[in-house]
Amino acid sequence: MLKPPQWGYWCECWTEDLTEQWGPALLASFDAYSAPQADRWVAVALRTISPALDADASDEAWEWLYEGRIETRRALLRAEPCTVSVTHAKTRITWTIRPVLFLSLAHRQAAELPACAYDFKPRQTE
Helix, strand or coil: CCCCCEEEEEEEEEEEEECCCCCCCCEEEEEEHHHHHHHHHHHHHHHHHHHHHCHHHHHHHHHHHHHHHHHHHHHHHHHEEEEEEEEEECCEEEEEEEEECCCCCCCCCCCCCCHHHHHHCCCCCC
């Protein structure tokens, strides 16, 4: 039996090279089931990396931890998406949190995949 859909938050951490040598890259993602869990994911990451950040980026991180986190939590409770960014040297690190509806996946009882699984073929790379 499938569980009903559940509201939560999809969290991502991206890095971007500001010299434009490469595009944004996804570093991590996280599914949170409450606003506190979502903003805690960002807070733990910021506390963890803050000692390695330059002074300006560290100040940005701690400003959000002391001031911005409260507004982020309020926005999440209003089901609004949020973004937190710090810029270290030539790299911008951005955390995004978006309200989502998580759908449960069907549990596969047998080792055999459903017939539709074979309709999709991987593309050949050149």
